[in-house]
Amino acid sequence: MIKWLCFNGAIALLAVALLASCKHDSDEVLPQKVAFGHTIMKPWFDTHCATCHATGRSNYLNWHYNPQDYAATFDKYYLPKIYERVYVKKDMPKDAVLSLAALETFKAWSDAGFPAK
Ligand code: HEC
Incomplete structure (x- = not known):
């Protein structure tokens, strides 16, 4: 029973980690605005x-x-x-x-x- 709970806990953690990484990936494909940073x-x-x-x-x-x-x-x-x-x-x-x-x-x-x- 304890082992089974741990296993499910691990799966849940893995799922959260995967979701978080998905979100990160989709942030990166959005076009980024280029700032005007000319020194002069x-x-x-x-x-x-x-x-x-x-x-x-x-x-x-x-x-x-x-x-x-x-x-x-x-x-x-x-x-x-x-x-x-x-x-x-x-x-x-x-x-x-x-x-x-x-x-x-x-x-x-x-x-x-x-x-x-
Ligand atoms: C004291 C206020 C003031 C400052 C400082 C100023 N402007 Fe303007 N600007 C205006 C006003 C008022 C207008 C609208 C009337 C006109 O076009 O003359 C305007 C209009 C413009 C337009 C026209 C937009 C169009 O669709 O025709 C451009 C381009 C522009 N300004 C660029 C600049 C740039 C570049 C600078 C800095 C070098 C600057 N302005 C500084 C007041 C200012």
């Missing part, structure tokens, strides 16, 4: 754009600057607009004029293909 440009956008475009700020509905999600922030719709407003029209940031150095930093990132890291 992440602070650049934080400084010049986040005040109005970060989550919940005054203009995040115009363009959502979300460094947790690189692909959505710099998608093929917004990236040309960002380039246009920052480097061609030079009217973003709305409330300030970028220094020549800041513009050159942006241009270097653009020339490199707007990398996430």
Whole structure:
């Protein structure tokens, strides 16, 4: 009787362990968002754009600057607009004029293909 209980207990433990590992596996196949972690440009956008475009700020509905999600922030719709407003029209940031150095930093990132890291 005791042996039988132990055996069932072991089966139950094994089942729990298997279920736990299944859950872990399915977590891993979900697509992971890539964060924007560029050592120069992440602070650049934080400084010049986040005040109005970060989550919940005054203009995040115009363009959502979300460094947790690189692909959505710099998608093929917004990236040309960002380039246009920052480097061609030079009217973003709305409330300030970028220094020549800041513009050159942006241009270097653009020339490199707007990398996430
Ligand atoms: C002081 C607030 C403010 C700051 C800072 C700011 N923006 Fe904006 N942004 C706005 C406003 C207001 C609009 C909507 C009106 C417009 O398009 O001019 C806007 C619109 C935009 C749009 C247009 C979206 C579309 O669909 O046309 C882009 C792209 C953009 N901003 C990028 C940036 C970038 C990149 C920076 C940083 C370099 C930045 N903004 C900084 C206020 C700001």
